[in-house]
Amino acid sequence: MKEIFSMWKDTKMVVLVALSAGIYAAVLIPFKGFVLIPGITEFRPASALPVVLGLLFGPAGAWGAAIGNLIGDFFGSLGIGSTFGFVGNFLFAYVPYKLWRNLGLVSKEDMEPNLKSSKQIIAYIVVSILGSAACALFIGWGLEILGMVPFAALASIITLNNSIPSIILGMPLLIVLYPRIKKWDLLWTDIIPEADVPAITAKSRTGAVVMVAFILVGLVGGLIAAVGGGQALLYSGFASTAGDALVGIIAGIGSIGVLVAGFMQ
Amino acid sequence: MSKENMIELRNLSFQYKDQKDGKALEKVNLTISKGEFVLVMGPSGAGKSTMAKCLNGLVPHFNRGEYSGEVIVNGFVVKDTPVSTMAKEIGLVFQDFESQLFSTNTKLEIAFGPENFQVPRDEIHSRILEMFDLVDLHGMENRQPSTLSGGQKQRLAIGSILSTYPKIVCMDEPTTDLDPLGKIGIFNIANKLHAAEDVTLIIIEHETEESLNADRLILMQEGKIILDGKPSDVLREVELMADLGIMPLQIPKYFLENFGTSKTELPLMPEEGIAKFKELGASLDEQQHQSLIQMDMDREKAYGDVLIEVSGLEHIYPNGNKALAGIDFSVRDGEFVALLGHNGSGKTTMVKHFNGLLMPTAGKVMVKGQNTKETSIFEVGQHVGYVFQNPDHQIFSDTVYEEVAFSPKIRGCDQEEIDIRVKEALAAVGMSGTEEEDPFSMTKGERQRIAVASVLSARPDVIILDEPTTGLDYREQRQMMELVKKLNRNGHTIIMITHTMWVVSEYAHKVAVIKDGKMMMYGTTREVFSHDEELAKSFLKTPDIVHMSNLLGKTVLSVDELKQCTKGV
C-alpha cells in the first residue's frame, strides 16, 4: 500500500495520474446524459478504463480513476456521494492490480498484463469482477447510510455496470495498449524504483485473500440482508427506501475490511 | 578570442535501455562557448534529441540506459546533478508544444518555472511583462493557451522557459509542427536571443534555409558529429548533406551540378545565385522553357471527368466562426492539387466537405455527381479517402493486416476480397510483407504509409492527404512524396494540404492558395509560383530555385528543370 503514497515522488507517475484522470473523465462526460439512476450513475462505457489503468499504471491508475470520476461527477452526479465515488473508483482500479499480483492467479514470471494466455484472461475477468464489486460495495454502502439510494438496487446495478464494460471493452483495450505502454517504459513497475514495488509475500497473499473475502461478504451479505429487509435488486429496488441498519453494518464491515486488506499488500 | 566554455561533452556515449542496433550517441566531443548560437542538423535517429537531453540530465536520469563519458554544463557535472537543478542552467524547448504547456492562462504559464524556483512574486511579475515582449505575445495576456495558434503556443512555451533566466537555451525541432508564419515567429525569437549575447543558444532544426544566422552548424549521423563549422561553409557541402539525408540548399546544388562551380565559390542564396549566373554568362533557353509549359498544358488536357465540384461553398461553425466564405472549385480525374495557406485559413475545413465529414452552410459540394447532403459519409468515403495528418489518430490495431483490412471489412467485402485489397494496398505503399508487424513499433514515416494503405484499401478515386510530410526528415519526405506521385500515376486523384513549398513545386500539378476562407490564387503550379509577391501576402515563400528563376524572368519548379533550361557555358 505504501506505493500509493510514495509514487507521488516520481514526475512521470504524477503525469500519469493527471492523464489517466483526464481520459477517464473525458470518456465519462459525453455519456452523462444517458442516465441510469438520476444523479447517481449513468450508462458508462468508460467503466472499461479503471481496471485497465490500474493494471498498467498501478497506483497512478487508481488515483487517476478516483480523480477522473470526481471530475466526471461535476457533469451529472456531484454531491456528498462523490466522496464515496472517489474511494469506490479508486478501489475499482486498485483492487484489480493488487489481486493480479497477490492472488496467485498469474505466475510470478508472467506477471505483466499482456493477456496472452488463457490463465491471464481468466485472471483478468476475475479481478475485474472483484474490482467492480469492491467499487459497487463501497458506493452502495455510502449512499445507503446517507439514506440516498437503497443498497440492493445500487450495488447490483453498479456491479453490472462496471464489470460488463471492463470485460467486453477492457480486454481488447488492454491487449492493444499493453505492448505500447511497455515499449514506452510506462508500466508502473518499470517507473517506480524497484524498492518501492511491494514484494509478493505471504502477508500480501493473505491480504489478497482477505480482500476477496471482505468484498464477497460485504456485497453478497449486504444484498442478502437488504433483500431480507424488504429491498429488491436492480430497478425493482427503488420501491424501497435506504437506511436499513443491518445492511449498513454488513456492507460497512465489508467496505472497511477491503481497505484494511489493502494495507496488508 | 577565447570565451568561457559553457558546454563540454567529453567522449559522450549513450545507448537506450532497449536499443538494439548501435548507440544513440557514440564518443561525442563538443565544446560550446558562452553566447554562441549553434544549429544541429541530421536525419531522424542521428542522436540530436539524445544529445539535447544529455545537456540537462534527462539522459541518464529520465531515459535510462548505458552512459559513458562526461557532460559539463556551466560547471555542473550533469550526470551527478538532478534535472530540476540543471533546469536553472539550461532550458529545453520541445517540438510538441501541447505537452509543455501546463496552465489555463498565459501569464501563469510563464510564471510556472519561476514559481518552482521560488523567485519572489514581484520579480515574477516583472519577468512576465518582459517575456510577453520578448516572445511577442502582446495582447495575449490572460488568454487560455489552448485558444492560441500553434505558433503562439510554441512562443509561449519558449517564454515559459526563458522566464527562469537559463544561461543556455536548447530547442529541439521547435518549428516542425508549425506553419510558415509560425516558423518565422520562432526564428525571430532566436535572433533576438542571439543578439542578447550572454545567452547560449542551441537549436535542432530541419530547415536548412534559416541556418545562415547561426555561428556554427553541426551535422550529425548515427550518433556521431560528422561536420562542425561555419554555416556558410557547411552548407556548401552539398553532396555530403545529401548523403546524410539532409536537404541541401537548392542554389549551391544547382551551381555544383550544372557548372561544377568550386566549393568556395558556390553561391547560397537566390540573389547571390543571380550574380553568379550573370558572372558565368549563362542564360535561360526560351525553347526549353516553352516545352515545360507545353507539358503542363498537355497534362491539363489529359484530365478526365469532374469528380468534385464545389460551388458557393460557405461554412460557419456552431460557435459562429465563418471558416469558408464562398468557394468555387473543381477537381478532375487524375489531378494532383496542393492546397496552401496558413493554419486557420480554412483549407482543412474545405477538404472535410469533400468526403462528407462537414456539410456546407451554404452552397453545395458534388462528388461524382452526387450532392454530399443527399448521401452519407459512408458512401462518399468509398470514392474519397482521407488520410489525416497524424497517423496515430487512426491506427488502432496491433497488426498491419488488421489495420489495412478495417475499411474493406466494414464495407462488407468477403475474406478473399479483403486479402486481395490488403495485399494491393501494402504493395502500393511499398510495405508488402509487413502484414503481421505491429504498426505502433514502426517509425513515423512507416506509420504514415500504413495510414495511407488503410485508406487505399477502400479503393477510393480521390485521396486527400493532410500534411503528409510533417514531422518526417528529408529522406522520409522524399519517399512519401514519391509514393504519392506513384498513386497519382496509377490513376488516383490527389488533393494535398501542405506547408512544405519544395514538395509543392516538385510534385503538385496545381495549386490553390486559401486565405481567410477565400481562394486567393488558383492555377497550375508554375503559374501560381511565378507570383512571389502575391504568395508573400499569404506568408508563403517559393523555394530558392523557383525564386531565382522568377528573378531571371522565367518560372521553373526544380533544380532539374533549371538545369534543363540553362543555356551557355
Place this chain on the structure above:
Amino acid sequence: MEMFLYLDNDTFLHRLDPRTKMLVMLATFVVALMFYSLNTLLILSAVVLIYGLVGKTLSNLKRIRFILLMIFLFSVVLWSLTYGGEPKLLGPISLEGILYGIVIGIKFDIMIIAGMIFLSSTKVEEISLGLVKIKVPYRGAFAFATAIRMVPMIVATSYTISQAQRSRGLDLDSGNLVERAKKYIPLLIPTIISVIRGTNVFAMALESKGFGYSEDRTNYLQISIKKGDLLVIFMALVVIAISVYYRFII
C-alpha cells in the same frame, strides 16, 4: 459539448477565495441532501441561481442543459414507476410518486448547478491553490488541476479521431449493444495512445521547468480570505446551522 467551463469575468464571485466557494458548494450539497420538501428545495434553487447570477455564470447552464434535463426526466420516470404511493393515476404511477420524482430531480440538478457555478468562476490554478491551502499536497492538487485542464483537449483529440475513423467507414450508430460498444475501440485506442504518448515529453517538460526543485514554491496567484469571503462564509454556515436545526432538532 464544450467542457471547459471557466468564464473569465471579473465579478464578486470570481474574486472570492476558492475555499469560500468550495464551502458554498458543500453547503448546497448538505442542504439539498437533508430536505425532501419541494418548497425548501425551490428556495435553495433560487438562492443558488442568484449566487450564480452574481458571477455571470448562468450562461453555462445551456451547456449542461441536456444532462440537467435528462436527470430531471429520469427522476420523474423512475420514481413515479417505483415509488408506489397514492393516489394512483395510471398503473403503478401515483401523484405522490411524480411529486417525489420532481423533488429528487431538483435535488440533483441543483447540486450539479452548484458544481457548475464553482467551475465557471474559479480558475483551475485557483482550485489547485485552494486545495494546497486546505493541506492537499501540491503534487496531488497539480494532478487534479491538470486533469481538469486536459479533459477538453482529450475530447478534441477524440473528435478528430472519430472523424478519421468515420472517413474510413466506421459507423457508430448501427448494430446491437455489444457490437456498438465494440465500435468504440477504434476511437478509444488512438485516443488513449495519443494522450499517453505525451507522458514522457510532459514529464520531461515539467522537470525542465524545475518541477520538484524544492518542496516549497512561490505562488504568483494569490488567494486570501477577504471581507467578502467572511460574509459569504458566515452566511453559508448560518444556512447549514438553520438547516440542521430544522431537520434534526425540531
